[in-house]
Amino acid sequence: MTAHQVLALEPFLNNQAATTPENLGDGRLNVWRNSLPAQSAPLEIVVDGVPLRSARLDGRGPDNVLCAGQRIEVPGRRWDWLYVIGCGERRVRDTVTWHFRDGTVDRDHFALSDLWEGRSDFGEELALRTDVIHYPFHVQERIGITLWCQRVPVTSRKPLSAVSLPRNPAVHLFAMTLVGHQTGSAA
Amino acid sequence: MxxxxxxxxxxxxxxxxxxxxxxxxxxxxxxxxxxxxxxxxxxxxxxRPVDVLGLACEFTFAPDDAMCEEFYRPAQSSRGVAADLCPYxxxxxxxxxxxxxxxxxxxxxxxxxxxxxxxxxxxxxxxxxxxxxxxxxxxxxxxxxxxxxxxxxxxxxxxxxxxxxxxxxxxxxxxxxxxxxxxxxxxxxxxxxxxxxxxxxxxRPQPGGLTRGQVDQALAGNLERWNGGTAGPEDRVWTGHAGLRRFVERLRERCADPAELRSAYTFGWAMQAQAFLHGRLAQEFARRSDRLRLLEVAASADRVVSAWSNVRLLSAHAAQTTGITDLVPRRGAELVHAYEQLAADWRLALSTEWTDR
Known part of the structure; x- marks a missing residue:
């Protein structure tokens, strides 16, 4: 049996990815201030049996975490994977830092494909693909934005207490869920 | 149409x-x-564009050039940018x-x-x-x-x-x-x-497909340019290992001014694209020629591509990024390391001490 913990990202939302035709200029997905069309509901998807849920993507404010070294406390136990919905401004590789309950730290690599034009470089599943892309002053057809489902291994078997995101302005995260084993989880 | x-x-x-x-x-x-x-x-x-544009992979930077165009690349030879990109x-x-x-x-x-x-x-x-x-x-x-x-x-x-x-x-x-x-x-x-x-x-037409000898020649050329690079005060173009180290040092010297970092975003595109094509060529040729050691070159080239993403995007977002003066040296060091690993894999791929599989 697997255990899941959807992490609440609301306290960390610091970037706006979605806009409406009325506030196109508010998007900050990349240096060109592109954005994705507002969605009627948060993204709720299941990948490999793992539930992922984004914040609202209604174009009315911050809706994702631009990675800037944020430390996110997690339920203290052994976890195996961190599943995310995210995208890179260009394809991007970086690391996340695990903080273990015994005070030690370690890092694992993660990789995210480009939000632009929707080609997966790292075998990710699609989380969202739009038909158009928002520019600060117009809606552009024939170019789409893609959000990806990706996963990061927690290589160490130690009980975890927190995760620190990379300090990387090219990485946008929209949802995070930890995955572990149900049995033998009381570390 | x-x-x-x-x-x-x-x-x-x-x-x-x-x-x-x-x-x-x-x-x-x-x-x-x-x-x-x-x-x-x-x-x-x-x-085949990959077979032509993917052979050379190098670092080259002209500190005094204006770098505000997507198609900018430091000019090297008198035969133009196309010759620089397709030296073989x-x-x-x-x-x-x-x-x-x-x-x-x-x-x-x-x-x-x-x-x-x-x-x-x-x-x-x-x-x-x-x-x-x-x-x-x-x-x-x-x-x-x-x-x-x-x-x-x-x-x-x-x-x-x-x-x-x-x-x-x-x-x-x-x-x-x-x-x-x-x-x-x-x-x-x-x-x-x-x-x-x-x-x-x-x-001008070139008969026949890419040969193992041509690929070896290109890897040796890449290695030679990497090892023999220069970045002296009189050099218009900084090249190779020395050039990259000097470039990263220059980024660090200028990292307090976001406008000064912008050129790393524009200039880096040409370098990143070349590393991507080199990795693609290594991957494709490894399969075509059953020369699997080239796959290590492909993997290392891909790390160079990723390292460029981080340097380029950090530079582009410098004005909005907290701790930029600490991050620039770190990303720069990662870029140098990525190229060093690629150079090590060129050397290994060319080594005759190993069997090829």
């Missing part, structure tokens, strides 16, 4: 004419318009300029097809149309007079959203002669006048 043609005047294009088909296009997402336009012309001449093939290029539609027609007649510098603001098929000024390159392989006598150019642009077809001359000419003024929406690729620039390219 190609509708309503009357008189079609195409000259010199060996494998393409405007009546019967589309112009070859080639695009991969890490590539800038410099590679995609050159690649299209290589296809037109029967060559008989390819060369030259920048020239024109000032009116007649000049452009003449250049197409002389060279068969030309690469034309444009300001996206004036091109109806670009997302930036009447929105953002930004420099770009397109291939123009033909011109014609339509039924009403008006002049049209055939324009091919492989960059998304992708376009090719006949365009009324005024769009291309306005774009080609644009002042490309400084644009706050695109501080990276605006502010240098397009000024009627045209890149002419000459490709």
């Amino acid at each position: 190609n509708a309503g043609s009357t008189t079609v005047a195409i000259s010199g294009a060996a494998r393409w004419n405007g009546v019967t088909g589309a112009y070859p296009q080639w695009y991969e997402d890490p590539l800038s318009c410099l590679q995609t336009t050159l690649g299209s012309i290589l296809i037109e001449h029967g060559l 093939h008989d390819v060369e290029s030259a920048w020239t300029t024109g000032s009116d539609a007649g000049d452009l027609v003449e250049l197409i007649e002389t060279h068969g097809r030309v690469i034309v510098a444009v300001d996206n603001y004036h091109l109806p098929f670009r997302p930036a149309f009447h929105d953002v000024h930004a420099a770009h390159l397109v291939v123009v392989p033909g011109w014609r007079r339509s039924a009403d006598g008006s002049l049209e150019f055939y324009v091919s642009d492989a960059q998304p959203p992708g376009f090719q077809g006949w365009l009324p001359a005024e769009h291309l000419i306005n774009s080609w002669l644009s002042g490309n003024p400084s644009d706050s929406q695109d501080v990276f690729f605006s502010s240098r006048e397009i000024g009627g620039r045209v890149l002419t390219v000459t490709v």
Whole structure:
């Protein structure tokens, strides 16, 4: 049996990815201030049996975490994977830092494909693909934005207490869920 | 596309004419318009762009150049940027300029097809149309007079959203002669006048496919340029290991000023694209030639591509990024390390001490 913990990202939302035709200029997905069309509901998807849920993507404010070294406390136990919905401004590789309950730290690599034009470089599943892309002053057809489902291994078997995101302005995260084993989880 | 043609005047294009088909296009997402336009012309001449553009992989940086165009790359040889990118093939290029539609027609007649510098603001098929000024390159392989006598150019642009077809001359000419003024929406690729620039390219045929000897020659050349690079005070171009280290040091010296870091975003595109193509070539040739050691080169080249993403995007977002003075040296060190690993894998791939599998 697997255990899941959807992490609440609301306290960390610091970037706006979605806009409406009325506030196109508010998007900050990349240096060109592109954005994705507002969605009627948060993204709720299941990948490999793992539930992922984004914040609202209604174009009315911050809706994702631009990675800037944020430390996110997690339920203290052994976890195996961190599943995310995210995208890179260009394809991007970086690391996340695990903080273990015994005070030690370690890092694992993660990789995210480009939000632009929707080609997966790292075998990710699609989380969202739009038909158009928002520019600060117009809606552009024939170019789409893609959000990806990706996963990061927690290589160490130690009980975890927190995760620190990379300090990387090219990485946008929209949802995070930890995955572990149900049995033998009381570390 | 190609509708309503009357008189079609195409000259010199060996494998393409405007009546019967589309112009070859080639695009991969890490590539800038410099590679995609050159690649299209290589296809037109029967060559595989990855096999030609993916052989060389190097670091080269000219500290005193203006670097505000997507297609910028430090000029090295007298045979032009195409020769710099394709040092193992008989390819060369030259920048020239024109000032009116007649000049452009003449250049197409002389060279068969030309690469034309444009300001996206004036091109109806670009997302930036009447929105953002930004420099770009397109291939123009033909011109014609339509039924009403008006002049049209055939324009091919492989960059998304992708376009090719006949365009009324005024769009291309306005774009080609644009002042490309400084644009706050695109501080990276605006502010240098397009000024009627045209890149002419000459490709001479090379019989046969890529051989193991040619790949070895390229890896050895890459290694030689990496080890023999220089970055002295008198060097116009900083190259190789020494050049990259000096470049990273320069980023660190300037990291308090976001405007000074912007050029790493624009300039880095050409370096990143070349590393991508080198990795792709290594991967494809490893399979074609059953030479699996090249797969290590491919993996290392891919790390160089990723390291460039981090340097480029950090530089682009410097003004909004907390702790930039700490992050720039770190990302710079990662870039140096990525190239060092690639160089180590070139050495291993060339080593005769190992069996190949």
